[in-house]
Amino acid sequence: MSEGIQSVDRAARVLVALSEGDGQMGLTEIARRVGLGKSTTHRILSSLCGAGLARGDTHSRRYLLGYGLLQLTASWLNGFEVRTAAIPVLRILRQQTGETVCLNVRDIDQRIPVERLDTSREIRYVVDLGRPQPLHAGAGGKAILAFLPEAEIHQLVQSAGLGRTKVKRLMGELADIRQAGSSVTKGEQVEGACSISAPVFNHEGVVVASISILCLESTLRAKTERDFRRRVREAAANVSGELGWPG
Numbered sequence: 001m002s003e004g005i006q007s008v009d010r011a012a013r014v015l016v017a018l019s020e021g022d023g024q025m026g027l028t029e030i031a032r033r034v035g036l037g038k039s040t041t042h043r044i045l046s047s048l049c050g051a052g053l054a055r056g057d058t059h060s061r062r063y064l065l066g067y068g069l070l071q072l073t074a075s076w077l078n079g080f081e082v083r084t085a086a087i088p089v090l091r092i093l094r095q096q097t098g099e100t101v102c103l104n105v106r107d108i109d110q111r112i113p114v115e116r117l118d119t120s121r122e123i124r125y126v127v128d129l130g131r132p133q134p135l136h137a138g139a140g141g142k143a144i145l146a147f148l149p150e151a152e153i154h155q156l157v158q159s160a161g162l163g164r165t166k167v168k169r170l171m172g173e174l175a176d177i178r179q180a181g182s183s184v185t186k187g188e189q190v191e192g193a194c195s196i197s198a199p200v201f202n203h204e205g206v207v208v209a210s211i212s213i214l215c216l217e218s219t220l221r222a223k224t225e226r227d228f229r230r231r232v233r234e235a236a237a238n239v240s241g242e243l244g245w246p247g
Contacts, residue, residue, distance in 0.1 A: 007044075010036060014044050018054060018065045027061040080105060082200060082209045083114055085242035090117050093213065093235045097228060100214040101235075102127055104140040104197075109156050111141045111210065119215075127214065136160050136170055139183040139195035143210040146177035147199045182229045183210075186217045194220050196228045198236035203244030211236045 017033040018025060031041040045063055048054035052068025086103045094101045094117045103115040110132040118126070135141040135156060145153060153174065157167055177183045182198040189195075194217040200209040213228050220228075237247065 010034065010040070011044050011048060014041065014048065015053065015065070015069075018063060021064065024056065024062040024064050027063070030063065080114060082202075082239065082243060086115060086200070086209070086211065086239045089235050089238050089242075090115060090211070093211070093231060094119070096231055097213055097215075099228075100126065102140065102212045102214055103209060104133075104144070104212065105209045106135070106144050106207070107132065109135055109159065111135055111144055113140070133189075134160060136162070138189050139185040139197040140210045140212040142174065142177055142185070143183040143197035143199045143212075144207050146174040146183065147201075147207040180229070181233050184225065184229070186220075192217050196225065196232050198229075198232045200236050201240040201243070201245040205245060208243075209239075211239065 013034040013036075014030060017030050020033075021029075027038055027042055027045070030045070031038045034041060036044075042061070045054055045056070049056060049063075049066065052066045052071070054063050055066040056063030082105060083103060090101045090103060098119060098121070100119045101117050102113050104111040104113050111134075112132050113127045113129050116127060116129055133141055135145040145156065148156070153171075157170060162170065173183075182196060184194070184196050186194045194215050195212050196215075197210045197212040199207045200211060202208045211232055213232050215228075241247065
C-alpha cells in the first residue's frame with residue numbers, strides 16, 4: 001500500500017471511529033479503536049479538524065465529527081430525486097400529525113434514513129440519519145420489503161438468517177402490509193416507540209423508499225393510528241406522483 005493510500009485509509013478509519021462514538025471521544029479511545037499510535041492518530045485528527053471533517057478541543061484532546069461532512073454529503077443527498085420530492089411533503093405531514101416524520105431510501109437489503117423532521121414534543125422517538133437498518137425490521141423497512149417482487153422478497157428474507165417461525169410470521173405480516181398499503185410496528189426496534197410507514201414508488205412502479213411517522217406507543221390511540229395510516233399513505237402517494245408514478 002502506497003503512503004498516500006495508507007494515509008487515506010487511516011483517516012477513513014478515524015472518521016468511522018468518530019461516527020460510532022456516542023459523543024466526544026478522547027484521543028486514547030480513538031487510537032485504540034483504529035489500532036494506531038496516539039501521535040499518529042493526533043496528526044490525522046489535526047488534519048481532519050483543519051478540513052472541517054472533525055472538531056474538538058486540542059487541549060483536552062476530545063473529538064467528534066465536524067460539520068464539514070454535512071457539506072460533503074449535501075450535494076449527494078440532494079442528488080436523491082426522492083429526497084427533493086419528499087421534503088415539502090414531509091413538512092406538511094409533520095404539521096398534520098405533530099410527530100417526527102422520516103424518509104427512508106432502499107439500499108439493496110437495507111433502508112437508510114436520509115431525512116428527518118423532528119416533532120416539537122419534549123419526549124420523542126429519534127432515528128439516526130445515515131444508519132442502515134435491515135428491510136425486515138421496523139415499519140420503514142417492511143413498507144419497502146412488502147412491495148418488492150415476490151422472488152426478491154423470498155431471497156432477502158432467506159438471506160436475513162431468520163428462523164422458520166420468524167420467516168412465517170414475517171411473510172404473513174408482509175401480506176397484511178400489501179393489503180393495507182401501510183405498515184405499523186410497535187416496540188419492535190425501540191421499546192415504547194411506534195412507526196407507521198408507507199411505500200414510495202418511482203416512475204416505473206418500483207418501490208424505492210418509504211415515509212414514516214414516528215411516535216410514542218403510549219400516545220397512539222386506535223383512532224389516531226387509523227388517521228396516521230391514511231396520512232402517511234397520502235404523503236407517500238404524493239411523493240410517488242412527483243417521481244412520475246401513475247398510481
